[in-house]
Amino acid sequence: MPINTAFKLKYDSITLPENILALKAQAIAARTAILKMTSLAGSGHPGGSLSTIDLLLSLYSVIEHDPRNPSKPDRDKIVISHGHVSPAAYTALSLNGYFELNQMISEFRLAGSIYEGHVEPCVPGIEWASGNLGQGLSAGCGFALANKIKGYDNHVYVLMGDGEQQKGQISEARRFASKFQLNNLTAFVDYNKLQISGTCDSVMPQDIKAEFLADKWQVLEIDGHDLLQILAAIKSSRNNAVPTLILAHTVMGKGISFMENDEKWHGQTLPYKAENGCDLVSALAELNQPDDFLHLQELRAKFTSGKCSLPHTTNPDLPVISGKHINYEQKTDNRSAWGNALVDIAEHNNTGEFLPLAVFDCDLAGSVKTAGFREKYPQNFFQSGIMEHHTVTCAGAFSQAGFQTFFSDFGVFGIDETYNQQRLNDINDTNLKIILTHVGIDVGEDGKTHQCVDYLGQVRNMFNFKCLIPADPNQTDHIIRWLAAKNGNYLVPMGRSKLDIIRTPEGDIFYGDDYVFEYGKADLLRDGDTAALFVMGTLTNKALKIAGLLKQQNINLQVWNVSTPQQINPEVVKQAAATGYIFTYEDHNVHTGLASCLQAELVNLQLAVKFKAFGVQNYPVSGNSDAVYQYCWLDPETVSSEIIDIIKG
């Protein structure tokens, strides 16, 4: 990848002596803004912002970007991984024309302002929300990979702190970047050698350079406050076969004598005036800048925050063709139905030149049934190894590039291990579809470490994430096709076992060609007036068996399959409650899943009925699926016998 012409022109211009002088002047203006905004807010992170600002200003002076069109597709991207340097990030954007400086300074960290404490993508020019450390390099990998696949000649820059190099996820991202030869990715470490508790060497010794070299990166060491060195490193990194780390030796608090090399200023702001002279007034004097602090205070006082209307931006759906339902008449596993639907949808959308789908895998393609897709569309299949933290963030960033992006994994790895990465993705409004196989105690012999019985509880802990739970292969196919064009974050959990096809009492296929999946709709599988049972996912077949067993005792069980437990139609709950008994039946932690969703709705409707929840009450055991259900009192015989006891007293 040779250096492109636009970059070269900018580089040649900015390195002219008079322009370097102008950049130096901009750096002084930036330091001034950083100190004012943090002092004004009385909170924030000035030390690291002063240490990282020269890198940011140098970058904006040469990269491809347009403040009037921050989301233009062929822009270079900057990811701020150490999100607490938001003062530096916002200031650099402002000085580059993205928004008015004094307004930003005055609103920083005010409730209702876009200028939040850690960088947020609601600010024009911010590509990725961070604040939880160690995730930015993975997001950068996602952006860089998407650019490569699309053939864009753009570069992605990731700025990181030095303390966060301790996070394991960064080692995963390093490997991924090497494997996929992301030479359109350049990372900076703002290496000021201080973290909150003292020097990095005393907190956790680490040879950052050796680690990146071990993972086959190019490493350039520079003085991170020497603008010409920074620019030369940026240039060098754009013309290299492997990803580049620019290890930028910097100084915490750089530019203000009494702040330099003191970790105190990581998260402490300058008072306006202090007796010891360590204050904003002195700092402004040292920078030779006027003091308009009182004016800014007035501006700040004028800002009015509203109350939160709690909006969630729903991005438009993707132009993905869903294809036609595959009808299953024979017992099979939901995971195979997912894999088949994926390949079928891909066939409908493959133009030969571009396929708007992507699949990320963590070494489980065979089990999670994405191997078929891998064989046919290897260029859209990303083998990411046993590196789930990285993969979720990387796939999340990638998903914003117009690909319908799937990450398929076992339940415990795909949500339990990666919950916080999913949460950050959700905050970033990503478009990721998590397809989990091997959830529930249905997993069987692999035992408790592998039995994910909290997937719904985890999704309910996030705000814009939805869980869609298929009951059989036919419903799986419908749900995957419904999802195919949807934007947003969804989780589709499945068990491992082969399942019978769900049928009507008359023997017709329930989720056949005519079924239409609708978010929030529960399905009445069996009608009955003695009691009602709500079920989801793998256990749906067993619920029908329970209905059959109860029928023999003249108990007519109403059976509802709930595939979207986060939203249950109140009319359905009323209809069920009218029987006088409601039961829930789930291959999930009994406290945080289907029963809990239903309890919320019952209370909401002020309905008092006899209620019992059948679900998982402790870490399960290892054994074949049916034996484990039996061991955990969840086999149809035990449940139906308990129901009989309750109803017949």
Added chain:
Amino acid sequence: MPINTAFKLKYDSITLPENILALKAQAIAARTAILKMTSLAGSGHPGGSLSTIDLLLSLYSVIEHDPRNPSKPDRDKIVISHGHVSPAAYTALSLNGYFELNQMISEFRLAGSIYEGHVEPCVPGIEWASGNLGQGLSAGCGFALANKIKGYDNHVYVLMGDGEQQKGQISEARRFASKFQLNNLTAFVDYNKLQISGTCDSVMPQDIKAEFLADKWQVLEIDGHDLLQILAAIKSSRNNAVPTLILAHTVMGKGISFMENDEKWHGQTLPYKAENGCDLVSALAELNQPDDFLHLQELRAKFTSGKCSLPHTTNPDLPVISGKHINYEQKTDNRSAWGNALVDIAEHNNTGEFLPLAVFDCDLAGSVKTAGFREKYPQNFFQSGIMEHHTVTCAGAFSQAGFQTFFSDFGVFGIDETYNQQRLNDINDTNLKIILTHVGIDVGEDGKTHQCVDYLGQVRNMFNFKCLIPADPNQTDHIIRWLAAKNGNYLVPMGRSKLDIIRTPEGDIFYGDDYVFEYGKADLLRDGDTAALFVMGTLTNKALKIAGLLKQQNINLQVWNVSTPQQINPEVVKQAAATGYIFTYEDHNVHTGLASCLQAELVNLQLAVKFKAFGVQNYPVSGNSDAVYQYCWLDPETVSSEIIDIIKG
């Protein structure tokens, strides 16, 4: 640390030619058992077990251990990180006298048997449950660190797979081991160069040796099937200044010609007889071992599984003196009360020679208020850097060594980022106290990435973890002292702000000297008969403000502080329901916290009342705590006005 005499005697003996021959014979018996048990179960992981078994047998031949007393305190410990090689682990234990071989073989992976699919500590000799990859080295660090602190001259061995080296947590553990000079720790990588999807090189290229060297480990490369080389490496690793990695080049499926170097056998078992000859019969013939498969099948058929009585082993409490309550009369933050209680408890328990307390920190001691403990007891304070995944696992393992172990961190890092590590700890019956500061939107300016509003939802997703939520500094002090001697896993979340002291209507301190914390007891802060409000944690003060505002409208609000929402006394719920209105008020996701706990109890009691939950409904914003509450409709004025609307229609 010179090699101890017991080890040297064993080493000198086992390396005699006749004893090496016996060890080789044992390895053949072990391979036979591994193949039989996996074929019998029809599931499990024979390939890796055959690759790792020579390492295990060599280890047991020289380490300090006693099959008649598997938990003797001065034993060497073996942690199996790649838990799927349970057939190798169980077989090695069995051949070393821990339990009867054929019984183990016949019960493998049967529901109700201790011989679970992935290694579990209910099996004598197994130190740590694994199965989710990448955590074992962290557990080994915890054990090794505890041995060092206690002055034990014992060694900890961690066996890992090669694929799992891709997990970032391992890089964190490597750094920790180096920092704390854990030369009593030796790690093995079973380097057969194959993982599920193919060669490690094709899945995710990695230079394992370079990575360990970058983190200052000693690396020994050996043939992992050459017993003398293995033994020599073990010996060498016991006499070294830094931790040692033994990179053992091995062969997947080693010992059976048709299984060697084929990744298919990672998770696939040999059929008894197959047309192509790739079967158990051929394998036994190659090993020159008799075929008693049918006999074993009969044994297996005789095993009867019960149903799960869902017991949870409660370990005895620790001999820790709780000390005397510190009474706070002035507004302060709960985190300071936690830090003060910690130091005070330490003072009561410090014998000068031994302090049965430990604190782990991830670079936030100043904010989470453990800095006071750090200053006074640096030898019991472990600075673990920004490496939360590692730290939770390491502290979990460490907590089993008789120390009351605290890990204090911000909410999002201490539970959201590390949920799966906590879950594995819970499965391992650890004894870890997670003290979270900076939970809720009370965190304020740091914004949504830092506002942990799901801590209770996360704890409810686990089975033996309890959440204790203090309302003010006085209750914080009581709760920390109550915890001081308790065994098990607890999470204590706190906000960031200074809080008023909660008082009775008469102005007396509510959580004063006479208060006794009791698990499951809710506290009636204000009596009233118009409506009832349940609150927890940071918002308790604001709930009292609401009661005051409502009083002006002649609404008498019953206010309950619930510090243990996972268990709410039914009598309390009845008393509240008798008012006709129940409200919940929480600085937490409204779907998964206090409201949800109460809804479960209301449904359970079949109580229909007017109910409204006030809580967090979307990712919050950045701003000062009170402004964010207001922005999210959770300030006392908004809530009381909504309550008035509901009650007065």
